[in-house]
Amino acid sequence: VRLLLVGLGALGQGLLAHLDGLGPRLRDAYGLRARIVAALDTSGAVVRPEGVEPAVLLKAKRSREGLASLQPWYRPGRRALEIIHTVDADAVVEVTPTNILDGEPAMSHIRGALKARRHVVTANKGPIALAMPFLVSLAEEQGVMLRFSGTVGGGTPMLDFARQSLRGDRVVSIAGILNGTTNYILTKMFEGLGFDAALAEAQRLGYAEANPDYDVKGIDAGVKLAILANWAAGATLRVTDVSTRGIEGVSRADVDRARAAGQVIKLVCRYDGGKARVAPEALPLAHPLNVPGPLNAVTYTTEQLGDLTLVGKGAGGRETSAALLRDLIDIHLRTR
Amino acid sequence: VRLLLVGLGALGQGLLAHLDGLGPRLRDAYGLRARIVAALDTSGAVVRPEGVEPAVLLKAKRSREGLASLQPWYRPGRRALEIIHTVDADAVVEVTPTNILDGEPAMSHIRGALKARRHVVTANKGPIALAMPFLVSLAEEQGVMLRFSGTVGGGTPMLDFARQSLRGDRVVSIAGILNGTTNYILTKMFEGLGFDAALAEAQRLGYAEANPDYDVKGIDAGVKLAILANWAAGATLRVTDVSTRGIEGVSRADVDRARAAGQVIKLVCRYDGGKARVAPEALPLAHPLNVPGPLNAVTYTTEQLGDLTLVGKGAGGRETSAALLRDLIDIHLRTR
Numbered sequence: 187v188r189l190l191l192v193g194l195g196a197l198g199q200g201l202l203a204h205l206d207g208l209g210p211r212l213r214d215a216y217g218l219r220a221r222i223v224a225a226l227d228t229s230g231a232v233v234r235p236e237g238v239e240p241a242v243l244l245k246a247k248r249s250r251e252g253l254a255s256l257q258p259w260y261r262p263g264r265r266a267l268e269i270i271h272t273v274d275a276d277a278v279v280e281v282t283p284t285n286i287l288d289g290e291p292a293m294s295h296i297r298g299a300l301k302a303r304r305h306v307v308t309a310n311k312g313p314i315a316l317a318m319p320f321l322v323s324l325a326e327e328q329g330v331m332l333r334f335s336g337t338v339g340g341g342t343p344m345l346d347f348a349r350q351s352l353r354g355d356r357v358v359s360i361a362g363i364l365n366g367t368t369n370y371i372l373t374k375m376f377e378g379l380g381f382d383a384a385l386a387e388a389q390r391l392g393y394a395e396a397n398p399d400y401d402v403k404g405i406d407a408g409v410k411l412a413i414l415a416n417w418a419a420g421a422t423l424r425v426t427d428v429s430t431r432g433i434e435g436v437s438r439a440d441v442d443r444a445r446a447a448g449q450v451i452k453l454v455c456r457y458d459g460g461k462a463r464v465a466p467e468a469l470p471l472a473h474p475l476n477v478p479g480p481l482n483a484v485t486y487t488t489e490q491l492g493d494l495t496l497v498g499k500g501a502g503g504r505e506t507s508a509a510l511l512r513d514l515i516d517i518h519l520r521t522r
Numbered sequence: 523v524r525l526l527l528v529g530l531g532a533l534g535q536g537l538l539a540h541l542d543g544l545g546p547r548l549r550d551a552y553g554l555r556a557r558i559v560a561a562l563d564t565s566g567a568v569v570r571p572e573g574v575e576p577a578v579l580l581k582a583k584r585s586r587e588g589l590a591s592l593q594p595w596y597r598p599g600r601r602a603l604e605i606i607h608t609v610d611a612d613a614v615v616e617v618t619p620t621n622i623l624d625g626e627p628a629m630s631h632i633r634g635a636l637k638a639r640r641h642v643v644t645a646n647k648g649p650i651a652l653a654m655p656f657l658v659s660l661a662e663e664q665g666v667m668l669r670f671s672g673t674v675g676g677g678t679p680m681l682d683f684a685r686q687s688l689r690g691d692r693v694v695s696i697a698g699i700l701n702g703t704t705n706y707i708l709t710k711m712f713e714g715l716g717f718d719a720a721l722a723e724a725q726r727l728g729y730a731e732a733n734p735d736y737d738v739k740g741i742d743a744g745v746k747l748a749i750l751a752n753w754a755a756g757a758t759l760r761v762t763d764v765s766t767r768g769i770e771g772v773s774r775a776d777v778d779r780a781r782a783a784g785q786v787i788k789l790v791c792r793y794d795g796g797k798a799r800v801a802p803e804a805l806p807l808a809h810p811l812n813v814p815g816p817l818n819a820v821t822y823t824t825e826q827l828g829d830l831t832l833v834g835k836g837a838g839g840r841e842t843s844a845a846l847l848r849d850l851i852d853i854h855l856r857t858r
Contacts, residue, residue, distance in 0.1 A: 204826075208690065216689070341827040343687035350686045351679035353552070353855075354544065354847040472807075472814075474833060490540075490844040491677040494834040497810060498827060508826040511690040519689075 193281035194227040200507030206240040230262040277305040289313040307513040309336030333513035341505025342498030348418035359458040362484035364410040366500030367401035403432035415457040429463040529617035530563040536843025542576040566598040613641040625649040643849040645672030669849035677841025678834030684754035695794040698820035700746040702836030703737035739768035740800040751793040765799040
């Protein structure tokens with residue numbers, strides 16, 4: 187599989203590390219030989235049809251010169267679309283930063299890659315949340331695959347599970363803990379910290395962004411819920427259809443009152459009866475969604491099997507790049 | 523897909539009910555048209571190459587005459603192997619009763635079907651626990667598929683999840699609650715019943731067999747653990763390799779002592795470091811495997827993603843026959 191890698195931040199580098207470390211296993215277990223024919227960051231692009239070793243790219247990224255150290259293959263300047271259209275590749279991995287306002291630049295990269303008949307793997311929530319139906323049908327028209335299992339659940343394969351392990355059944359409603367940062371903050375508040383101290387600790391551990399609004403106000407959770415409901419339950423939600431309330435109004439007093447009643451406050455995402463909402467809820471301690479710390483959880487209520495709950499680590503570079511790898515293997519197995 | 527259905531007990535009838543109720547959806551969503559060209563019970567066989575409607579078979583099974591009412595297609599006598607070899611079919615669904623001593627008669631049916639180059643779907647733990655490596659390689663040699671997702675977890679797709687949703691990763695250890703009957707009994711004991719009363723209630727609800735040893739002594743859990751470890755973690759366990767202790771020695775006093783310490787006794791199945799064992803353990807109340815009643819749960823510890831836990835309903839006719847249907851859809855999608 188010839189790969190074109192757009193974005194070399196934590197996620198892109200995480201995928202490179204996986205490809206570097208797991209190469210022999212991927213060949214033996216799946217017959218997958220990944221050859222990186224181009225890799226791009228904001229400075230420029232490295233293009234080499236014979237392939238660049240993942241370890242060489244990682245070393246360059248960590249050097250002072252960056253990708254520019256990879257002569258004669260380096261081409262300076264932002265030219266993702268040009269390279270997507272001109273470099274011969276089987277799959278494009280899109281891992282630029284998420285932008286949920288208009289999805290750019292990932293939206294253009296993904297659209298361009300699909301139009302050029304490249305398979306696409308992404309963990310970028312922006313384009314998927316904003317335009318899943320359009321992108322999925324574009325991929326179908328072009329006869330290529332679009333995979334985005336890293337957009338929801340981090341490493342926990344919530345999307346794959348719904349489609350691949352529940353065939354013949356139907357998801358009728360969804361409840362989930364989809365944002366690790368807020369779940370970590372609420373867990374710390376349950377243990378006795380105030381909101382500000384809990385947030386500071388989440389930031390110190392790298393869970394929360396410097397500007398935490400995206401997590402704290404429930405926006406990230408809402409975006410993920412839209413993707414999950416559209417993918418797993420066949421909904422047709424736009425991001426703006428999700429009614430969203432974050433945890434910024436949750437006080438220590440609220441948390442203590444819940445605890446005194448044998449309950450715990452969680453930022454719960456629900457899809458039911460065609461409606462989607464994100465809001466803090468008090469759940470019984472024994473509730474399956476009462477998962478601690480940065481974990482994610484989802485309960486699918488299905489027609490045939492009743493409730494199925496999946497719990498695992500949420501976002502994290504290592505976990506999400508494992509999801510990218512899973513998508514690549516899936517595409518490889520379906521196309522060989 | 524032309525189906526040959528061996529066994530018309532609760533599971534076989536459950537599959538017929540699914541096929542009857544879901545027919546249009548299976549066609550629309552997966553392009554699957556199932557045609558039952560033969561169906562067998564212990565009395566005889568119904569053979570009709572043009573297909574027999576699921577509803578017609580269900581009605582006959584519920585009639586006083588049974589399958590014999592389906593003239594002129596009925597042939598009396600036990601002749602499964604003969605029919606497997608002579609009736610033209612794409613897939614054989616094997617759902618005769620489980621026998622963990624020698625796997626028969628299912629073992630011969632499955633071996634015969636694979637040799638005749640039929641795909642095989644089964645929920646029968648006997649042959650799979652006793653001879654998974656042999657049967658899997660026989661299927662590969664013959665160029666057909668063998669699917670058995672209903673053998674572990676009932677409707678909860680534990681086996682599918684490990685293989686299909688964790689690609690590129692590796693399961694290094696497993697912990698699970700794999701027997702719904704003992705889990706129900708222990709839940710009731712935690713709530714205050716004695717062992718005998720809890721067992722009687724499980725029997726009344728149809729969870730436990732009239733002879734409950736298979737469940738209570740941990741045999742069923744051990745058989746499932748062997749299948750799960752072999753499939754999900756690449757182990758090579760025989761059933762006799764699983765060290766097995768059941769719940770027959772767990773007293774109300776044990777349960778009460780655990781509860782006073784904030785713990786709950788569960789029949790836990792573990793695979794770790796190449797070793798497998800089933801035994802009662804006291805777990806903290808907040809442990810992810812502390813699932814109530816007849817639920818099943820499994821935690822896979824993986825290299826890349828850490829712990830992933832899946833919880834859902836365990837055995838039950840409706841759930842396990844949904845697993846059979848899932849396997850049929852999987853085979854159909856991979857062969858069309």
